Amino acid sequence: MRHAHSVEQVRTAEAALMARLPDGTLMQRAAAGLAATCARLLPRVYGSRVLVLAGSGDNGGDALYAGARLARRGSTVHALLLAPDRAHPGGLADLLAAGGRVTADPTEFTRADLVLDGIVGIGGRGGLRPEAAPYAAMERGGPVVAVDVPSGVDPDTGEVPGAALRADVTVCFGTYKPGLLIDPGASHTGALHLVGIGLTLPPASVTSLQDEDLAALLPVPGTESDKYRRGVVGIAAGSARYPGAAVLSVAGALRGGAGAVRYVGTAAEEVVRRFPETLVTEGGPAGAGRVQAWVVGPGSGDGAEQALREALAAEVPVLVDADGLTELARLGPDALRERTAPTLLTPHTGEAARLLAGATGDAPPPAEELAAARLVTARRLAAAYRATVLLKGSTTVIADPSGEVRVNPTGTSWLATAGSGDVLSGLAGSLLAAGLPPLDAASAAAYLHGLAGRHAAEPGHPIAALDIATALPTAWRHRR
Template sequence: MRHAHTVEQVRAAEAELMARLPEGTLMQRAAAGLAATCARLLPRVYGSRVVVLAGSGDNGGDALYAGARLARRGAAVSALLLAPERVHTGGLAALRAAGGRVTTDQGEFSRADLVLDGIVGIGGRGGLRPEAQPYAAAERRGVVVAVDVPSGVDPDSGAVPGAALRADVTVCFGTYKPGLLVDPGASYAGIVQLVDIGLALPGAGVTALQHDDLAGMLPVPTVESDKYRRGVVGVAAGSARYPGAALLAVAGALRGGAGAVRYVGTAAEEVVRRFPEVLVTEGGPAGAGRVQAWVVGPGGGDGAARALEEALASPVPVLVDADGLTELARLGPAALAGRTAPTLLTPHTGEAARLLAGATAQAPPAADELAAARLASARRLAAEYRATVLLKGSTTVVAEPTGEVRVNPTGTSWLATAGSGDVLAGLAGSLLAAGLGTLDAASAAAYLHGLGGREAAAGGGPVTALDVAARLGSAWRVVRG
């Protein structure tokens, strides 16, 4: 699992470690890891052209010391000083002693085989300053390696409030930074490599699953399992206007590890015709029989209000999506106040804005604002409704009311297609019914859904929601393999 820590946590851990180490040791550790990564990225170090973009402070010092190490291995290293009066003097002296030089020729940026972005580190806020902005738009032929965080990206939130330098690789020290895992910052970071410098850090508030984590969490039947012991997921979805939502939610639910899917709604005939293994019950959730979790809302139309009320009255986990979220926004957090079982909300940013308006009795915030501050938005919504929130988007994040967040690392822009969210809702609901908690079920569903989307879009090209559903089994096997 990837663990990400805030700037405040990193600074505290650095200060504690530096108090016990000889002066400059921590920077040398960082520079050594940075230089080693750069050496692996170059076809050969000797004779390569390397440019160091050095800002003020320790970030520029890390880059200059790394440049000195490359220069000692035969690279032709030049430094462009963005703040000459505040340059890290020790790093600059080391670079010159190793044969590197200072240049004012900005054209060297475009001619370099590798560029070290040491303009702004984790202490920076806001976009690039005017003297650095030309590099964000300049042509480049070589690899750009960001030092700890791409300059112009907020390390805690991933926000990019102005011009930023897009990296091919980001080398971060000690721990991942939240802004490297969530868009828009993640899209500027490229491949993220971690260098251990010995920091003793507290528990991470932001994490990201990897294959091994997910493999250990997915439900697997035993020799004593039957369809009921594996869990039954109830799906209340679809309407006369949106019968397809029922089919898509059921398609996702069938591939989420539960032993059976029970459907209630107006699309029963279509569901059974397409999926004969589904159990169909007339009426709403209240009379459907025993289930271990409910999925309510996809394409629910006018029936969503009744289905939501009946599902929330049950003593099992409930996932609320789409039209169910619209109804919940009208009711506000009070609708969940008496529940003893967990609730999982799966909004996109537009739905999240309506939910926040329902919680605060204020005008809805702009969806774009919520997307730009994705971590904070998901945390705020989870706190307001005292529920787990899976906020969908270019980076899907799952937030708990405690503030704990998991960032989903899988997916593809081709998943922005009609019905994709219905498949995700069914998949997550099935994992809830199979026994996973809301945080694990939401995180696992987002991960598998993202892998399924990648596989469906392999080679490039449009995909449908059913294409994604059809590949969830394959994604499951890839993770467990």
């Protein structure tokens, strides 16, 4: 599991450690790890040109001390001070003593073999200040290495409210920061390198699954398993206008390990033609028979409200998607108040806007604003509806009502295709039916869905939603 801690958690841990260490020890640990990473990125250390962009405070100090270490190994190191009167005195003195120089020439940025971004650290908020903003758009000659966080990215949320540097590599000290895992900040981060500095940290505010975590979550049938023990997922999806949504949801559920899929809706003929193993029941969820979870809403059209009400009345986990979310937004959070079984909502940002409007009574906020603040949006929805929320997008963010968050690290832009979300809903529903708690079911489903998209699109070509479902067994098997 990749763990990411808030700035407040990091500051508290740093203060506790610094109280037990000689002055400057923590900064020297950070600088040593930073310099070692830079040395690996350079074709050679001796004779390379390194530029340190140093802001005020400890972040600039880390960069200056790292620059001094590279200078002692033969690099030509120049420091461009964004706040000369507030540059870290110890770091600057060490750099100068090692043979580094101060420059005021911004074109050094384009000529350097490597640039250290030490402008703003984890305490910074807002976009880059005017004196630093030009570097966000400037051409670079070599890689940019961010010190703890790319300058201009909010470390807690990933929001980018103005100009920000795009790093090729970000070196994190002690722990990852949530904003490095969540777009738009994640797209500024580049490759992540973690340098241990000895922090003792509380439970992380944000986590991200890795391959071994997924393997531990995925259900595997035992010798005594049958279709009911493995889980039966009910799918209430599709309509005369959108029969394909039913087919795709069923495909995701069957490829997601469900023991059986029970379908209700108007697209039964299309579903059975494609997947003859599907159990078909006339009517709605209320009369469908035994299931361990329901998926409601993909392409449901006019029948969404009744299907939603019947599914929510059942004492099993319910996943609500697409047209079901539109109906839930109209009904508001009160529709879930009496439920004792878990509920999982899977909106994109447009649906999230409608859900928030349904919870507050206000006009829907612009979807673009919600996409720019994904972590905040997912947590707001989870709290308002007292449900687990899988917020889809370039970074999929899963939040539960307690505030716990998982960020999905897999995926590809080729997943942005019609019906992709229907496959994801069926897949997540099958994992709910297998008994996974909603946070785990949503996290594992998003991870597998992203891997399947990668496999289907290799070596890089357009895919259709059914290709994603077809690639799920490969993703399940390889998990990488």
